[in-house]
Structures are given as structure tokens and as C-alpha cells.
Amino acid sequence: MTLHRKYGSDERIIIHCETVTKVAKILADAMLKEGKEVDVKAVLAGAMLHDIGRSRVHSVRHGLEGANIVEGEGVEMKVVEIVRKHVGAGISREEARALQLPDLDYIPATLEEMIVCFSDKMVDADRVRPFEAEVHRFTVKGHDVSRLVALKRRLQQELGEDPEKVIFDKVKETQ
Numbered sequence: 704m705t706l707h708r709k710y711g712s713d714e715r716i717i718i719h720c721e722t723v724t725k726v727a728k729i730l731a732d733a734m735l736k737e738g739k740e741v742d743v744k745a746v747l748a749g750a751m752l753h754d755i756g757r758s759r760v761h762s763v764r765h766g767l768e769g770a771n772i773v774e775g776e777g778v779e780m781k782v783v784e785i786v787r788k789h790v791g792a793g794i795s796r797e798e799a800r801a802l803q804l805p806d807l808d809y810i811p812a813t814l815e816e817m818i819v820c821f822s823d824k825m826v827d828a829d830r831v832r833p834f835e836a837e838v839h840r841f842t843v844k845g846h847d848v849s850r851l852v853a854l855k856r857r858l859q860q861e862l863g864e865d866p867e868k869v870i871f872d873k874v875k876e877t878q
């Protein structure tokens with residue numbers, strides 16, 4: 704929160720980050736319960752900071768900008784990478800070149816990176832929404848739906864159950 708204030712994030716971006724953090728915590732806790740090794744602190748920090756780059760730019764570059772901000776603040780690299788790789792369902796090296804982003808792979812790969820990326824896709828502003836709504840948005844925008852579906856499938860393999868169901872069950876419980 705200190706970093707959001709320092710970089711002048713909009714209030715609605717902060718609220719979005721808080722909601723994504725709640726969802727990411729649900730998934731991280733469920734992973735722990737399954738005996739998976741997950742750095743919950745990195746997940747929470749990455750979720751809270753994932754959109755800090757929007758204080759500078761709202762384009763596809765906001766992941767990279769955010770990563771630069773948090774790296775400059777001495778935040779651990781695990782968290783920097785979560786922020787850098789949260790945009791869409793990830794950006795491949797080829798796509799990054801076409802978008803004139805630094806020549807890197809931006810596809811979430813670690814459990815922590817996948818949890819935050821997926822949690823973000825499950826939250827519209829401050830509202831948890833069905834996965835299908837994001838699939839629809841990807842389709843309309845012409846994004847790669849298969850990569851989004853693959854992200855969900857990877858998490859399902861790790862969890863042994865549907866991450867969307869895990870999120871909605873928990874959200875209902877706390878309402």
C-alpha cells in the first residue's frame with residue numbers, strides 16, 4: 704500500500720489489487736492444503752502490486768513498468784517477476800518483440816506467477832466474475848484464448864480441482 708501511495712495509483716486500481724489479492728490468497732491456501740510448495744507471501748505481495756505500473760501507463764506495458772517500479776524499490780525478484788508476467792494470460796517472446804517490449808518471455812510459469820495472473824483474470828474491477836466472462840473478453844479482443852484456458856488447466860492440475868470452483872465456493876462462504 705505504501706508503494707501504491709508513493710506512485711500515485713488510482714483508488715480503483717488499489718481496490719482492484721486488494722480484490723485480486725483476496726482471490727490469490729484463496730488459491731494459495733488451497734495449494735498449501737494440497738501439499739504444494741507455494742510462497743504465499745510472494746503471491747500476496749505480487750497480487751497487491753500487480754497493477755502498480757498503471758500509475759504510469761495503462762497499455763500492455765504496465766506489467767513491465769510495474770516490474771521496474773518494484774525492482775527499483777528493492778522488492779524481491781520473485782515478486783518482480785509476478786508483476787511482469789501478469790498481463791493477459793502472458794506474452795510470448797515473439798509477441799513481446801512485436802509489441803516493442805524488451806526481448807523477454809512474459810508467460811507466467813511458477814505457481815506464484817500463475818496464481819496471480821489467473822486471479823487477476825477472475826476479477827473485473829472489484830468483482831469476482833466467472834472464468835467464461837474472461838474467455839468472452841479474450842475472444843472479442845482477439846487474444847489467444849487457448850493460452851488462457853491452458854493457464855486454468857495448469858492450475859487445475861496442481862490443485863486437483865477446478866480453481867474457479869475453489870474461488871467461488873470460498874467467496875460464497877465469506878458473504
Ligand SMILES: [Fe+2]
Binds near residue numbers: 754765790
Ligand atoms: Fe494488469
